[in-house]
Amino acid sequence: MIPADTPSPAPQAAEPRALDEEAIFRLVHRFYDRVRDDALLGPVFGGRIAPEAWPVHLAKMCDFWSSVLLKSGRYEGRPLPPHLALGDDAGEAAFARWLALFRPTALQELPPAAAQAAIAHAERMAYSFRLAIAFHRGEDTTRIAP
Numbered sequence: 001m002i003p004a005d006t007p008s009p010a011p012q013a014a015e016p017r018a019l020d021e022e023a024i025f026r027l028v029h030r031f032y033d034r035v036r037d038d039a040l041l042g043p044v045f046g047g048r049i050a051p052e053a054w055p056v057h058l059a060k061m062c063d064f065w066s067s068v069l070l071k072s073g074r075y076e077g078r079p080l081p082p083h084l085a086l087g088d089d090a091g092e093a094a095f096a097r098w099l100a101l102f103r104p105t106a107l108q109e110l111p112p113a114a115a116q117a118a119i120a121h122a123e124r125m126a127y128s129f130r131l132a133i134a135f136h137r138g139e140d141t142t143r144i145a146p
C-alpha cells in the first residue's frame with residue numbers, strides 16, 4: 001500500500017521555471033530541429049546553411065534570443081538582409097509555417113510570460129520582414145496584414 005504522506009510524483013513535462021541561457025539554448029535547438037524536419041522550411045534552410053555551418057547559425061540565434069529576452073546585447077547583426085535575399089522562398093506560407101513551429105516550441109521551452117514575449121517579438125519581426133519583402137518587390141504593401 002502507498003502511505004498517505006507519499007509525495008505526489010513530479011509532473012512528467014515540468015513547466016520551465018526560469019528564463020535563462022539554458023532555456024534559450026533549448027528553445028533555439030528544438031525550434032531548428034523542427035524547422036529542419038519540416039517539408040516546407042527544411043529545404044529552404046538546408047539550401048542556405050550547409051551541415052557544418054549549423055552550429056554557427058544556432059549560436060547566432062542563441063545570441064539573438066538572449067539579446068531579445070535577457071537584454072544581453074550579444075546579437076549585433078542585421079536580420080533583414082538575409083531574409084530579403086530569400087526570394088520566392090519567403091512567401092506568406094513560409095512565414096505562417098515558421099510561426100506555427102515557433103509558437104508551440106516557445107510555450108514548451110520558456111516560462112509562460114517569456115514565451116508570450118518571444119512569440120510577440122517573432123510575430124512583429126515576421127510582419128516587418130513581409131512588409132519589407134513586398135516593398136522591395138514593388139508590391140502593394142497595404143494588402144499585407146499583421
Ligand code: HEM
Binds near residue numbers: 091095122
Ligand atoms: C519564412 C520564414 C523565415 C525563413 C525562411 C528564414 C530563414 C533564415 C535563414 C536561411 C537565415 C540564415 C541566413 C544566412 O546565414 O545566410 C536566417 C537568419 C536569421 N533569421 Fe530568419 N527566417 C525566417 C523567419 C524569421 C523570423 C520570423 C525571425 C524573427 C525572429 C527570424 C530571425 C532571424 C535572425 C535574427 C537571423 C540571423 C541574421 C544574421 O544576423 O545573419 N527569421 N533566417
